[in-house]
Amino acid sequence: MGYVCIIGVLLVLMNTYPLLMNQNLIFRAKQTALTNQAALVTNTLVTADDLTPEAVAQAVDQLEDLEVQRLVVTDEAGLVLYDTGEATAVGRYLLQGEVVSALEGNDAFSSRYAGGVIYSRFATPVMDRNQVAGAVYLYEEDSGQGTLLVELQRNLRLISVVVCLAVLVLFWAFSAFLSRRVNTLLGGIRTVRAGEYTHRIALPGHDELSQLAEEFNQLTGRLQVTEEERRRFVSDASHELKTPLASIRLLTDSILQDENIDKATAREFVADIGEATDRLIRISQELLELNRLDEGRTVLQEAVDLNAQVGKAARLLLPLAESAEVTLETDLEPGCAILCNQEDTMQILRNLMENAIKYNTPQGRVWVTTRRVGDRVRLEVADTGVGIPPEDMPKIFQRFYRVDKARSRAAGGTGLGLSIARDAVRRHGGEIAVAPREGGGTLFTVTFRVGEGGEPA
Ligand code: ADP
Numbered sequence: 001m002g003y004v005c006i007i008g009v010l011l012v013l014m015n016t017y018p019l020l021m022n023q024n025l026i027f028r029a030k031q032t033a034l035t036n037q038a039a040l041v042t043n044t045l046v047t048a049d050d051l052t053p054e055a056v057a058q059a060v061d062q063l064e065d066l067e068v069q070r071l072v073v074t075d076e077a078g079l080v081l082y083d084t085g086e087a088t089a090v091g092r093y094l095l096q097g098e099v100v101s102a103l104e105g106n107d108a109f110s111s112r113y114a115g116g117v118i119y120s121r122f123a124t125p126v127m128d129r130n131q132v133a134g135a136v137y138l139y140e141e142d143s144g145q146g147t148l149l150v151e152l153q154r155n156l157r158l159i160s161v162v163v164c165l166a167v168l169v170l171f172w173a174f175s176a177f178l179s180r181r182v183n184t185l186l187g188g189i190r191t192v193r194a195g196e197y198t199h200r201i202a203l204p205g206h207d208e209l210s211q212l213a214e215e216f217n218q219l220t221g222r223l224q225v226t227e228e229e230r231r232r233f234v235s236d237a238s239h240e241l242k243t244p245l246a247s248i249r250l251l252t253d254s255i256l257q258d259e260n261i262d263k264a265t266a267r268e269f270v271a272d273i274g275e276a277t278d279r280l281i282r283i284s285q286e287l288l289e290l291n292r293l294d295e296g297r298t299v300l301q302e303a304v305d306l307n308a309q310v311g312k313a314a315r316l317l318l319p320l321a322e323s324a325e326v327t328l329e330t331d332l333e334p335g336c337a338i339l340c341n342q343e344d345t346m347q348i349l350r351n352l353m354e355n356a357i358k359y360n361t362p363q364g365r366v367w368v369t370t371r372r373v374g375d376r377v378r379l380e381v382a383d384t385g386v387g388i389p390p391e392d393m394p395k396i397f398q399r400f401y402r403v404d405k406a407r408s409r410a411a412g413g414t415g416l417g418l419s420i421a422r423d424a425v426r427r428h429g430g431e432i433a434v435a436p437r438e439g440g441g442t443l444f445t446v447t448f449r450v451g452e453g454g455e456p457a
Pocket of ligand 1: 413
């Protein structure tokens, strides 16, 4: 609508402004021509002694042909002395506005354009010894110049119509093109909204709509990944929960159905139920932990003394290490403050160190090292354990992923520990990586940001 208004205003201007300009130019030329002719008449009249009808007629007859339709000469009172008009007004008073002005001593000109004809009037005083002795009035009708104006007007109208048509055609073509593209975009958005995350919008070109489609496709790609992850997570989680629940069901059925069950067997079954329940508790705790890390709430960050936390984790895991006959050694560089919080630091350390013990062999070893490297702090957890096959390395941070399911389950693992560790590390701007250890086993490396401001917590 805005463009239509602008084009409308331009067309109106185009149809009026050049016409008015030309009209004014013609009027000015008319004024000059009539002034010159009137001057010729007044100069001739000055030679006559008295302004009488005869003297005026005699004087005017001397003039070459005047290019006007009517020449009127009046005396100082406006009484017509001479008139070339068709219906002569000689002997009557001419009360034409221009004549009145002329009798007051002023030149007067007026011009009018109507119906393809230009009507011009001019009156000038006839002076005799500085007195107004009469007036000369000229009247002219010019249809030649008027026709020019009519033609100009017609041409301008024709051009306007052509411009209007061209604008309409362009406008229609452009809107059809635009609405086709917008419809493609809308169709794509609706398809994705209906859950079809594999759909991609094909909108070739380099305009804003193509960029929008490209951005939308990228967004859909991310949604697709998230959706796939969510589905896999739900299915994995259900599967993980199903196993201990099924064993609880089986064990309770066995106890209930066997009326003569001996006490020792019943105790054994109940102990198994307890173990399965522990497992359920651990899975739900870890799921809650993952949810906490996912929530994206503003995370508390403070300077944490990494070495102190390593010491605490080592003390906590000592019984597990002893029962697995694994030696736990630490090599800690002083002043390793990291930007994290105690809860997340403990999660990371516990998961990595517990894995290093769990997936180890009797008489195996675990080393925990901390080092300050530039503006970062590096934590290494190395072990002489079973190691991780190279093809599994990229997957071990995925939720519920386990290299050896039976071993993990036997060790009370849920397949969530490394996901939790990775999420916690990333939450604080750190990085975590895994690699085979030279000489066998696995090496996990975590890089933290150095804790700034104040004493380590
Ligand atoms: P889990 O609860 O099963 O330990 P994690 O997420 O902590 O789950 O680890 C995922 C899998 O990665 C484990 O099941 C195990 O197969 C493998 N893994 C993790 N740490 C080690 C390690 N230090 N040595 C060998 N394998 C490991």
